Amino acid sequence: MEQQRYHMAxxxxxxxxxxxxxxxxxxRQFPIATLKLLSSKRSAGKRVLFKGEPYxxxxxxxxxxxxxxxxxxxxxxxxxxxxxxxxxxRGVVCVDNTSAFRMTEGVPLVVPEVxxxxxxxxxxxxxxxxxxTIQMVVALEPIRKQLGLKKIIVSTxxxxxxxxxxxxxxxxxxxxxxxxxxxxxxxxxxxGSEKKHYPIAFNAIPxxxxxQENGYTFxxxxxxxxxxxxxxxxxxxxxxxxxxxxxxxxHSESIYFETETGGASVQEMKELLASxxxxxxxxxxxxxxxxxxxxxxxQKDVFVGRIRRDLDRDNGYHAWVVSDNLVKGAAWNSxxxxxxxxxxQLVRKTGAVQ
Amino acid sequence: MEQQRYHMAxxxxxxxxxxxxxxxxxxRQFPIATLKLLSSKRSAGKRVLFKGEPYxxxxxxxxxxxxxxxxxxxxxxxxxxxxxxxxxxRGVVCVDNTSAFRMTEGVPLVVPEVxxxxxxxxxxxxxxxxxxTIQMVVALEPIRKQLGLKKIIVSTxxxxxxxxxxxxxxxxxxxxxxxxxxxxxxxxxxxGSEKKHYPIAFNAIPxxxxxQENGYTFxxxxxxxxxxxxxxxxxxxxxxxxxxxxxxxxHSESIYFETETGGASVQEMKELLASxxxxxxxxxxxxxxxxxxxxxxxQKDVFVGRIRRDLDRDNGYHAWVVSDNLVKGAAWNSxxxxxxxxxxQLVRKTGAVQ
Numbered sequence: 001m002e003q004q005r006y007h008m009a010x011x012x013x014x015x016x017x018x019x020x021x022x023x024x025x026x027x028r029q030f031p032i033a034t035l036k037l038l039s040s041k042r043s044a045g046k047r048v049l050f051k052g053e054p055y056x057x058x059x060x061x062x063x064x065x066x067x068x069x070x071x072x073x074x075x076x077x078x079x080x081x082x083x084x085x086x087x088x089x090r091g092v093v094c095v096d097n098t099s100a101f102r103m104t105e106g107v108p109l110v111v112p113e114v115x116x117x118x119x120x121x122x123x124x125x126x127x128x129x130x131x132x133t134i135q136m137v138v139a140l141e142p143i144r145k146q147l148g149l150k151k152i153i154v155s156t157x158x159x160x161x162x163x164x165x166x167x168x169x170x171x172x173x174x175x176x177x178x179x180x181x182x183x184x185x186x187x188x189x190x191x192g193s194e195k196k197h198y199p200i201a202f203n204a205i206p207x208x209x210x211x212q213e214n215g216y217t218f219x220x221x222x223x224x225x226x227x228x229x230x231x232x233x234x235x236x237x238x239x240x241x242x243x244x245x246x247x248x249x250x251h252s253e254s255i256y257f258e259t260e261t262g263g264a265s266v267q268e269m270k271e272l273l274a275s276x277x278x279x280x281x282x283x284x285x286x287x288x289x290x291x292x293x294x295x296x297x298x299q300k301d302v303f304v305g306r307i308r309r310d311l312d313r314d315n316g317y318h319a320w321v322v323s324d325n326l327v328k329g330a331a332w333n334s335x336x337x338x339x340x341x342x343x344x345q346l347v348r349k350t351g352a353v354q
Numbered sequence: 355m356e357q358q359r360y361h362m363a364x365x366x367x368x369x370x371x372x373x374x375x376x377x378x379x380x381x382r383q384f385p386i387a388t389l390k391l392l393s394s395k396r397s398a399g400k401r402v403l404f405k406g407e408p409y410x411x412x413x414x415x416x417x418x419x420x421x422x423x424x425x426x427x428x429x430x431x432x433x434x435x436x437x438x439x440x441x442x443x444r445g446v447v448c449v450d451n452t453s454a455f456r457m458t459e460g461v462p463l464v465v466p467e468v469x470x471x472x473x474x475x476x477x478x479x480x481x482x483x484x485x486x487t488i489q490m491v492v493a494l495e496p497i498r499k500q501l502g503l504k505k506i507i508v509s510t511x512x513x514x515x516x517x518x519x520x521x522x523x524x525x526x527x528x529x530x531x532x533x534x535x536x537x538x539x540x541x542x543x544x545x546g547s548e549k550k551h552y553p554i555a556f557n558a559i560p561x562x563x564x565x566q567e568n569g570y571t572f573x574x575x576x577x578x579x580x581x582x583x584x585x586x587x588x589x590x591x592x593x594x595x596x597x598x599x600x601x602x603x604x605h606s607e608s609i610y611f612e613t614e615t616g617g618a619s620v621q622e623m624k625e626l627l628a629s630x631x632x633x634x635x636x637x638x639x640x641x642x643x644x645x646x647x648x649x650x651x652x653q654k655d656v657f658v659g660r661i662r663r664d665l666d667r668d669n670g671y672h673a674w675v676v677s678d679n680l681v682k683g684a685a686w687n688s689x690x691x692x693x694x695x696x697x698x699q700l701v702r703k704t705g706a707v708q
Binding site: 172207211215216287288290293 | 505507509511526529530533544548549550552553556557558559560561565568569570578591592593595597599600601602604606608610620639640641642644645646647648659660661662663664665666667670672674676
């Protein structure tokens, strides 16, 4: 039997994550029959190379999804809210990178290393979790399986590319200005649509996404709620503080967690993680080996280091978890979902090309 | 009665913290009779202005401490280990900014807002705590007093100026190189004396100071042990993860803490902190008001914001605490100690000028 090939669409093809999706689809040799690159009206008409062939970016409208098997959406929540239902109606299986449907009942929220089997329940939409959630659950799932998990307290160190290419450009401009003793200008971060903007260059901004009634930001609530959904643990204790930093790419996380079963040694934790899918352990304090944002760039894995036992609680541990927020945090996890859908034959049969 | 005036010495007068000490002594109009600016042999001979008058920096040797009443040391642990005992022998009261004597039995480790009364026990040496410890205990002490304190988990976001002027210059050079698509060079951070150095520009390095046997860094152990000593709580649960970031000045901390008495509202916490010495509350999420590294620069206070209740534990809280690491984290706290010593008449009487 010949390999099944799929009619694919990538929505938001010219964005920071879109670029990575195309790069990874190429690299993984995903079985593509036809490929549509879609974007807003503004970016339509751009020419993009895929496997050396030129593609013209088209405007994303409901009708362009006719005949598509799998669409990966990465063009912001409002685009997904408007177009994902249209695509689903046309029989497309949508992998959505935005927060639009993540907490919707019946929409699987999937990190393949953790809950691939949830894909079987899909009704046309599979949500890709938030970048900072993905790397945390990849690192903690092998521990949860073996030792159980009671509590997570995470503080993040998030890169500006998570806010898009405009945020990266803003950080670079501000940095140049400050090195020349000029005033930095801010118009994008922390949140484009908010009233106030603050320079990120040489700064730390404790706001990612908008504030909720309870004083947490939406980014923090995403980490809390998504982790419970992905791990099927509605009563897991999770708290998050999310911070934007002057780092181009690579999210880092300082994670404290308590297991159900205490007493595991650092060595046992390292072995447990070293054999887990999608995890690379970088943890040799005596040789100054630990994960860093800059060394994670372009890598698919989640890097874990600085593993140590809490000094007060027998079931408490600390770890430092780093991953490329555009790759495993977005593009690679989406392509992994598409690969899983293909392997598990969960793409609708009608449109697939034999 | 005329105000008592003191023969002062500042050791490490040409360093990042030394500069701030002189600035704050001027600003506070500390009652100085005579002032000696001391340094290593390398910086001796430099000319420094104090209150508009030129001073020549002298090499710090044992004999220059003859006749000095108060010396503030900020020239590294090895200098303090060699010279503080010599100065004490000569009757000098030494305020030491290094980690050399902080955990020594009988040496008060003082943050005036928290444990000024410990000064009475001094035997010639008063230790100034680590910068990241100081701002944390200033923020948590009013809460401890009112509600009790059981547990602290802190993740830090530390500026490079904490590692000295060479680290600041290194970060700037690396940043310039990366903006010009050149390779950054690293020779100072994370720790000058370590084998490996990593670029801090656009990066996060989870190592400050050297690693201990237990997998924690010395910086992390300083935060843990110093907090217990300052608060007189040997059984307080404290854990720390310390991270260096591409920020010039201003340390930030994401702090989770559990009180003895649960149930206090965020509003009650804010009121409690707003009336505490040395604390400024900056916490209005709806107006995007929260502390940031860049807005803390040059300020003496510790800024607290993002105060919110843990979503799982009734006695759990989260806060974001920022302060200028060179000012309250070092220079201002040292001058505060000197002011307290003077006010409490804890400087030896013989040398003081009436």
